[in-house]
Amino acid sequence: MTFPISRFSHSCRVALVAGGMLLATGSAMAAEGDRQAGASTTIAQERQNCMDGKTNQDRETCLREAGAAKQESQRGNLRDTGDYSSNASKRCATLPADQKADCERRSMGEGSVSGSVGSGGVVRELVTPVPAAK
Structure with missing residues (x-):
């Protein structure tokens, strides 16, 4: 019994491609399942808090x-x-140019911080000496 080579290799290629697609789909589904499990754990912890x-x-309000x-x-x-520095600088993007640099410095931790979220707000202060006008 003989098999036509071209027909056999086409069938094998189709089977290999289909198998690869199934494997890739299964891996993606497993990764999504892991992400959802992590999110569920975090949400459960938030509810408990x-x-x-x-x-x-x-x-x-918390719930x-x-x-x-x-x-x-x-x-x-x-x-x-995890790109907190980019997020911090975006907060300052809409400020006038003369205020933007100081805002970015405060966002990156320069200066002093007082207050708390629980007390109603966090105040970030940066003192920048300015020479007296002549």
């Missing part, structure tokens, strides 16, 4: 925020890129 009073919010975070996480909208 609300119940234990370990946040700076009343319980009702509402945790629920909103869960919804956004399920939509894939919560991402922590």
